[in-house]
Amino acid sequence: MRSTLLRTGRHLALAAAALSLAACSLLKPADKAGEGDKGTTATTPSGETATDSRDVPTVRLITAQTPAIRTYRKIGARHIYNKYANRIYKGKLPPLVYAVVVVETDIDATGKVTNVTFSRTPSHAPEVAPMIAEMIKAASPLPSPGKLGGHTYVDTWLWDRSDKFQIDSLTQGQRSR
Template identity: 80%
Template structure:
């Protein structure tokens, strides 16, 4: 076996070992794992979040992004930019919306904001809060709904999950 093959096998074994433990498992002495319950976490003093962290982009999450965006589009039909957005859009804002298991908006935060357009994120936050509750997330439960807003100078917008794209010129 070559050194490269040995390295690949070592990495594969390491990743396999990591996947044997479920999130929340503790390793006891002797290498055995013991599952922890949310009650154990609370008893140990760790806070159990009521809203989960940002979830991976699974098919269910991508589907919910479209459902959430469609809900916002229906509420603000007159504010949606029709057609393809211009190539130099005024503002691009990445929005993180914490929702509970019923779709109620808990918090709106931003992971990307435009420094040249500081007025846009607060307007987006108000638009989102006014549409609360968003559709019920079903099995996804409480999570952070993340989407990108493309904001035109006119005040009209598109949401990335439903955008028609950008014009080339």
């Protein structure tokens, strides 16, 4: 009986793995022929010509965390630390911080902050995200990103109950107790 259950479990696991792999192929684009093109032209049902320009993003591009971006995150965080030196939590943060906020900061090629959005905000501390957005905007312009140009970078703010904070790029960590 037990060996039958084990075999059935293995068969189910194999079937689940096969379905997962099959689902991955559904997520790939069906037409790869135009990947090297900068854009393609198509005719709409009404007979008009529509251009698909692949060099114009339709959504905000969040920059990959390359070494250059990680370095710029530290430069941007240091700029904010200098602007708000009296608001920085000194030393290691307590084990449970009041709020953890993941911030997406859009900057242009000169370092001017063009937008601040959040991919994670604490429901128990709704007042923190707007304060962070105002602080970032007031610290604009950030240092010039140089060759990186305008982009969106992501950083995490660790907010203490005292309204002091650390930014993950420059954090001193947390105490264990």
